[in-house]
Amino acid sequence: MIYVMFKHFIGIASIAFLSACGTPESDTVLLQPGVSRELAQFRKEHFEGVRYNLFFSIPESRKEAVTGKAEITLALRKKQPVIIDFRGEPEQVASVLLNGKKVSYAVKDEHIVISAKDVAKGENRVNIEFTANDQSLNRRDEFLYTLLVPDRARTLFPCFDQPDMKSLFTLSLEVPASWQAVANGAIGQEDSTSVPGRRRVSFRETEPLSTYLFSFVAGKLTRETYSRDGRTISIYHRETDPKKVAQCPDIASEVFDALEWQEDYTRIPYPFAKYDLIILPGFQFGGMEHTGATLYTDGRMFLNENPTLNERLGRSALIAHETSHMWFGDFVTMEWFNDVWTKEVFANYYASQMIEPLFPEVNHSLNFMLDYIPAAYSEDRTAGANPVKQELANMRDAGLMYGNIIYDKSPVILEMLIKKMGEESFRNGIREYLKTYAYGNATWEGLIGILDKYTDDDLSAWSHIWVN
Ligand SMILES: [Zn+2]
Structure with a gap:
């Protein structure tokens, strides 16, 4: 289902001050482009308690850049270089603060590196202001959505882009006032008055998530809300054909069925705070199981009049597949x-x-x-x-x-x-x-x-x- 362009390996980077700190003996492996297995293991061993507090400002025009701020907190078992993934040009990184103070850093081979001599043992806080790449933002007129699987979170914001560094995410988005926004966490606060023409949406902190499951969608979207037995889900879409929109109650019903089936099978209640789905025109896969905010392609969800047996079966299977991922893929x-x-x-x-x-x-x-x-x-x-x-x-x-x-x-x-x-x-x-x-x-x-x-x-x- 997912194919990633293979960028040929250009060369192995070696950052001198890393070796000078005498920490990772094989820094050439740690600092190659991408996320090597060695880098992933190094971070898993030395970093813990990672939390992200992210902010993105999304302009209405696709010609203007999306800018962001990331606050990453993490605890270090001992003084180690902090190697953060970010696949951008050095000029996309506007500033880096460590524990509230300016710090020297290198942007190289898809990483932002802070030397071990500057970090504290125990908790550290890194604040980075940056410009996001458009690559994983899927910007269209009137809406955008992120799709970060398997290793594209690092094109959008500085992070530790490996599935086993599960983290808590808090997110705020500033979007045009007429847009809606949806993300993994439930909406906590909305503010449409502080900045003229803009709306600030703040989402509650998530459960532990892998970076590839982080997602948000923003744009002119219609929201429909359905409830069954005390559970509420929202369907966001951009469909205008009334015959297709009329299928939303059926879709919601299939989602409820799938959630109930999986809860019964696993004996584990749905393990995340909320469940929404976003049906997008031209979404490149059938679906993607972003925790609590699953994306679906409209062509497989909104069926034509008198759908064939295969089309009906295909939609049911797709909903069941993505819902099942909440336990198999997202929870574990x-x-x-x-x-x-x-x-x-x-x-x-x-x-x-x-x-x-x-x-x-x-x-x-x-x-x-x-x-x-x-x-x-x-x-x-x-x-x-x-x-x-x-x-x-x-x-x-x-x-x-x-x-x-x-x-x-x-x-x-x-x-x-x-x-x-x-x-x-x-x-x-x-x-x-x-x-x-x-x-x-x-x-x-x-x-x-x-x-x-x-x-x-x-x-x-x-x-x-x-x-x-
Ligand atoms: Zn799947």
């Missing part, structure tokens, strides 16, 4: 993007579990066989086929993780796993897995380790053959 997230296939294969599996009973006229198991098995064989038998579990040295290549093996072979593997374990043991194992890694990160091996307790089979050996 892969540690590194080489395990991205796990969240996709789970979301597809649960989507099929949810929608099969709704379409009894379809032969689902025949469809499964026809869709995946010949395709998996024809790819896997080729000389260059890769295992499901791949190596990923740098987040900038995360787009290369997606391929036919992931899409066609991994559903077959999951089906085999569930057949081996039995559905009930599998469900019990999944419940323990979600509890164990709540709001955190997991690996495939971590999952197999838990599932192994629920069966007499040796799942590690099986996984080695089929996944590795």
Whole structure:
């Protein structure tokens, strides 16, 4: 689903003062463009308690730049250089303060680097004023939306752009007065009077999120709100055809069904403060599971009059897939993007579990066989086929993780796993897995380790053959 332009590796940077501090022995690896596995591990080991307080000012005209302010707080276990990801030119960084004071810094190879000698042991606060790149803002006339998967948060704001540095985000947006704004967190305050012609929307702090799931949408949007059993969701859209708008109650109903199904299966109540969806014209994927603010493409949500069975089934499956990601992907997230296939294969599996009973006229198991098995064989038998579990040295290549093996072979593997374990043991194992890694990160091996307790089979050996 997701393809990222591969920018050829230009060279390895070495920043002299880092070595002079005597900290990371392999700074050439840490400071290469992108986010290397080594940099990710270095930060995970030394930084903790990361919080972002972000502000973006969004002009009405696409010709004017979006500017921002980021306050990043983090605790350092010992004095270490603070290496922040930001994929922009040095002139896009207007100022950097450390603990309220000006500090020297380097903008190089897609990072902003503050030397270890300037930081304090324990809590540090970095304030950066910057100009955002348009690359991930998807600016159109009258609206924009961010899409940061897999490693594009760093094109929008300075951050630690790796999935296992989950952080709390507080966001404020200043937008044209006639625009709406929606983000991961619920709206806390709105102010339309302080700045003439502008509206300031402040969102409440999120639960721990990976950077690739951070998102906001702003623009001229219609908002419709629906409630069921004390739960309220909003649908934001730009549709004008009354026949299509009239489908919103059906869409909301399918979202409620999916949330309830997943809560029942996992025994974990929806783990985030609110759930909204934004249906966008021309959105490049079917959907993207931004926590609490899922984006969908209009063509698959608003169906034509007299839709075919496949179109109806497709919409239900899409809603079920994205909703399932709130638990599988958002609540428990892969540690590194080489395990991205796990969240996709789970979301597809649960989507099929949810929608099969709704379409009894379809032969689902025949469809499964026809869709995946010949395709998996024809790819896997080729000389260059890769295992499901791949190596990923740098987040900038995360787009290369997606391929036919992931899409066609991994559903077959999951089906085999569930057949081996039995559905009930599998469900019990999944419940323990979600509890164990709540709001955190997991690996495939971590999952197999838990599932192994629920069966007499040796799942590690099986996984080695089929996944590795
Ligand atoms: Zn997905």
